Amino acid sequence: MSAPRTQPIALECHHSTPGSVSTPTWHRLRDALLALIDSLGNNRKRPCRLPAEREMIARFSTTRITLRDALTQLEGEGRIYRENRRGWFIAPSRLHYDLLAGLAFHDMVESQQRQASTLLLSASTVPAPLHIARRLWLSEGSAVQRIVRVRAIDGRRVLYVEHHLRPDCFPGILDFDLAQHSLTALYRHEYSIRIARVDYELGSTIFGGPAGEALHATPGTAAQRITRINRDQNGRVVDCDDEYWRHDAIELALSAVPRGG
Amino acid sequence: MSAPRTQPIALECHHSTPGSVSTPTWHRLRDALLALIDSLGNNRKRPCRLPAEREMIARFSTTRITLRDALTQLEGEGRIYRENRRGWFIAPSRLHYDLLAGLAFHDMVESQQRQASTLLLSASTVPAPLHIARRLWLSEGSAVQRIVRVRAIDGRRVLYVEHHLRPDCFPGILDFDLAQHSLTALYRHEYSIRIARVDYELGSTIFGGPAGEALHATPGTAAQRITRINRDQNGRVVDCDDEYWRHDAIELALSAVPRGG
DNA sequence: GCAGTTTTCTGATCTAGACCAACTGGCCAT
DNA sequence: ATGGCCAGTTGGTCTAGATCAGAAAACTGC
Numbered sequence: 001m002s003a004p005r006t007q008p009i010a011l012e013c014h015h016s017t018p019g020s021v022s023t024p025t026w027h028r029l030r031d032a033l034l035a036l037i038d039s040l041g042n043n044r045k046r047p048c049r050l051p052a053e054r055e056m057i058a059r060f061s062t063t064r065i066t067l068r069d070a071l072t073q074l075e076g077e078g079r080i081y082r083e084n085r086r087g088w089f090i091a092p093s094r095l096h097y098d099l100l101a102g103l104a105f106h107d108m109v110e111s112q113q114r115q116a117s118t119l120l121l122s123a124s125t126v127p128a129p130l131h132i133a134r135r136l137w138l139s140e141g142s143a144v145q146r147i148v149r150v151r152a153i154d155g156r157r158v159l160y161v162e163h164h165l166r167p168d169c170f171p172g173i174l175d176f177d178l179a180q181h182s183l184t185a186l187y188r189h190e191y192s193i194r195i196a197r198v199d200y201e202l203g204s205t206i207f208g209g210p211a212g213e214a215l216h217a218t219p220g221t222a223a224q225r226i227t228r229i230n231r232d233q234n235g236r237v238v239d240c241d242d243e244y245w246r247h248d249a250i251e252l253a254l255s256a257v258p259r260g261g
Numbered sequence: 262m263s264a265p266r267t268q269p270i271a272l273e274c275h276h277s278t279p280g281s282v283s284t285p286t287w288h289r290l291r292d293a294l295l296a297l298i299d300s301l302g303n304n305r306k307r308p309c310r311l312p313a314e315r316e317m318i319a320r321f322s323t324t325r326i327t328l329r330d331a332l333t334q335l336e337g338e339g340r341i342y343r344e345n346r347r348g349w350f351i352a353p354s355r356l357h358y359d360l361l362a363g364l365a366f367h368d369m370v371e372s373q374q375r376q377a378s379t380l381l382l383s384a385s386t387v388p389a390p391l392h393i394a395r396r397l398w399l400s401e402g403s404a405v406q407r408i409v410r411v412r413a414i415d416g417r418r419v420l421y422v423e424h425h426l427r428p429d430c431f432p433g434i435l436d437f438d439l440a441q442h443s444l445t446a447l448y449r450h451e452y453s454i455r456i457a458r459v460d461y462e463l464g465s466t467i468f469g470g471p472a473g474e475a476l477h478a479t480p481g482t483a484a485q486r487i488t489r490i491n492r493d494q495n496g497r498v499v500d501c502d503d504e505y506w507r508h509d510a511i512e513l514a515l516s517a518v519p520r521g522g
Numbered sequence: 523g524c525a526g527t528t529t530t531c532t533g534a535t536c537t538a539g540a541c542c543a544a545c546t547g548g549c550c551a552t
Numbered sequence: 553a554t555g556g557c558c559a560g561t562t563g564g565t566c567t568a569g570a571t572c573a574g575a576a577a578a579c580t581g582c
Contacts, residue, residue, distance in 0.1 A: 076467035102521025202513035206337035252463035260363025
């Protein structure tokens with residue numbers, strides 16, 4: 001605990017110029033919260049929780065809704081995040097995710113001096129839904145292997161992934177320890193399949209349903225969707241992923257030669 | 262105007278199973294709003310506005326805050342968007358943005374049967390801020406050409422871009438009609454410079470400041486940031502962009518060979 | 523017509539709570 | 553040590569407004 005001050009703090013009202021419009025309360029609150037965040041320090045290893053909402057209300061002499069506006073603002077900026085019904089936390093710095101580096105999750109995370117962990121939610125053979133069947137060049141309802149995992153950085157759950165594999169490519173892959181092994185490593189070493197081309201599709205959405213629950217994300221918070229379709233050295237589609245990231249957890253990067261060059 | 266019904270509508274309360282938890286009001290409201298959106302039709306050419314908030318409150322017999330929760334939800338999903346103090350609108354379908362296609366904005370938009378337009382906000386030579394100087398391999402404060410534009414699809418402002426160019430690469434480029442010409446076309450035809458490599462950096466943020474104002478975006482709404490650094494055929498950095506998109510306006514895509522292959 | 527002005531409408535912001543369900547932590551029994 | 557139970561805490565959800573400032577529409581005068 002750092003300097004516990006229970007004294008209410010009056011929000012300063014800065015006017016950039018005397019005649020200008022006054023800053024909205026939530027904006028001043030936002031700055032006050034930033035100061036609070038700084039004062040709490042940002043040691044990455046342990047999730048650093050903000051005080052309870054009602055305590056912050058008292059401390060800043062404001063209402064729940066205004067406080068929430070300010071918190072939501074900072075959440076959108078990626079400075080803080082929220083765990084459903086558990087509170088607000090200071091967001092660690094973003095993971096640098098190079099889409100074309102071809103690194104497995106654990107390698108990527110550990111190369112940035114962070115600790116990675118994976119939780120296997122399910123691994124089974126299921127009938128392919130239409131959109132999955134289309135991606136994998138299969139007919140709707142034909143069998144596909146489905147692997148659902150949750151991945152965490154320094155203990156914080158940041159990614160929910162669903163993989164769908166063509167079963168003719170990877171017979172028996174579900175029997176491996178999928179929480180420990182990288183899928184691409186298994187592809188290469190057990191099936192001699194290398195990922196030679198990737199098609200990405202990126203879009204923003206919100207959490208809700210299984211992805212939100214698995215990450216303890218409050219329904220409605222921003223999510224980064226990353227869909228990828230992998231092809232092997234023969235150009236054959238072998239699997240696809242649907243990734244849902246906490247939006248504040250990553251920063252995407254890539255370097256390539258554009259076609260119109 | 263479609264079927265104008267001023268009768269309040271009772272939100273149905275569906276319980277999936279008798280013993281289960283009831284769906285929150287905002288979630289049922291969300292579904293009702295989706296139905297409303299469908300009933301309004303989604304003709305792409307004209308921005309289709311939802312009724313005023315107070316009217317929707319009356320129609321659905323709810324409160325402002327609950328309505329806003331539902332609207333915010335749909336906004337996050339990209340189904341609707343908001344113009345600051347102007348109302349809520351049905352979101353057109355997303356523009357498919359292939360990061361590596363090397364297409365200029367107008368070509369990209371028109372190839373998808375949409376109409377593109379560009380507004381030039383400013384074009385001048387300014388001292389380079391530190392982060393720009395670093396990207397362009399210049400020293401802080403040295404002169405760079407700065408071009409700020411707003412781009413619209415079918416009349417809807419969706420993108421705010423700031424370009425910073427190395428002045429030694431493009432002398433006199435600010436004298437061209439920058440609202441009509443594609444920068445990359447000018448590079449190629451007037452300066453014989455082709456973009457041979459692009460470094461992208463993608464992240465989610467929120468609107469605020471000049472970008473938000475230029476797009477009429479309410480401060481705090483989600484934005485997709487795309488930063489790119491362009492190199493010419495000799496590997497020399499020639500310029501960089503900072504793009505801020507309305508998050509619901511685009512879907513990013515790319516296809517490439519990963520390095521770890 | 524057209525430009526400047528006024529009015530109206532509308533979303534943005536804020537107040538002051540209440541109630542509920544999920545989560546947490548402590549206590550107790552096995 | 554482990555697991556279940558209980559109560560307090562806390563965030564999620566919702567009610568019922570008020571006020572303000574920007575945007576759009578209506579209006580006015582040249």
